[in-house]
Amino acid sequence: MQQVGIEAGTSGIKVLLASFGLFPSVANKLLVSHGVIAPGADGKLAVQERWFALDTWLDVHEAIRKEIGPNALFTLGTRIMENPKFPPWIRDIETALESMDATYHSSHRKNGIVMFDPTTSIMLDGIGHYRPRRAAGAKRIEVVCDTPYQCEVDFGIVTVVAARFEAKARTEHGPGACRRTGASSCTYVVRW
Ligand SMILES: [Zn+2]
Known part of the structure; x- marks a missing residue:
C-alpha cells in the first residue's frame, strides 16, 4: 500500500x-x-x-x-511510547488511550502539513486511527487500530500506554481480524 x-x-x-x-x-x-x-x-x-x-x-x-x-x-x-509528551489533560488510562490518536497524527505530515494541530484540534485523514471504545464503568477498553503500521508495533504501543496509566492493565489482541491476515484493522483489548 x-x-x-x-x-x-x-x-x-x-x-x-x-x-x-x-x-x-x-x-x-x-x-x-x-x-x-x-x-x-x-x-x-x-x-x-x-x-x-x-x-x-x-x-x-x-x-x-x-x-x-x-x-x-x-x-x-x-x-x-515510553517517554512520549502526554498532554496535560491526560489523567487516567481512558484519556491516555484517547490521546494516542492526536499524538500519532502529530508525528506525521501530509503534503507538508503536520496532521494534527493542537491549537485548532484539526486532524488530517490518511494514516488510520486509534479508536478506543469503553462501555460506561467497565474496566475494559477496546482499541480499534487501522494504521498502515504492522500489528505488533501498535500492539506494543497500546500495551505500554495502558500500563503506564493503570499498573494492572493487561492488553491482548482481540479475537478474529488482524492486519497480518489481511484485515483492515486490529482490535486490542485492555483489561484491568
Ligand atoms: Zn493484529
Whole structure:
C-alpha cells in the first residue's frame, strides 16, 4: 500500500537506534539510501533531523520483521511510547488511550502539513486511527487500530500506554481480524 504524500518524523528512528544499538543490515541500507541516516564527522551513522516518506519507514519495519522477527516490532512499539509528551489533560488510562490518536497524527505530515494541530484540534485523514471504545464503568477498553503500521508495533504501543496509566492493565489482541491476515484493522483489548 502506497502512502502518497505522507511523511514520518524521526522520533521512531531514534528509538530504533537506542533500542537495538544498530540497525539490521537491510533496514540500515534502506535508511542510508533514503538519507534518513548518514555518516557524521566521526564516521558514525547519525539520524538526520527531517521528515521522510512513510513508505520508507514501513519498509524498515518489514525489514526488521524479516531480519529479527515480530517480537522486535513489538519492542519497538513499546519503546516509541515510553517517554512520549502526554498532554496535560491526560489523567487516567481512558484519556491516555484517547490521546494516542492526536499524538500519532502529530508525528506525521501530509503534503507538508503536520496532521494534527493542537491549537485548532484539526486532524488530517490518511494514516488510520486509534479508536478506543469503553462501555460506561467497565474496566475494559477496546482499541480499534487501522494504521498502515504492522500489528505488533501498535500492539506494543497500546500495551505500554495502558500500563503506564493503570499498573494492572493487561492488553491482548482481540479475537478474529488482524492486519497480518489481511484485515483492515486490529482490535486490542485492555483489561484491568
Ligand atoms: Zn493484529
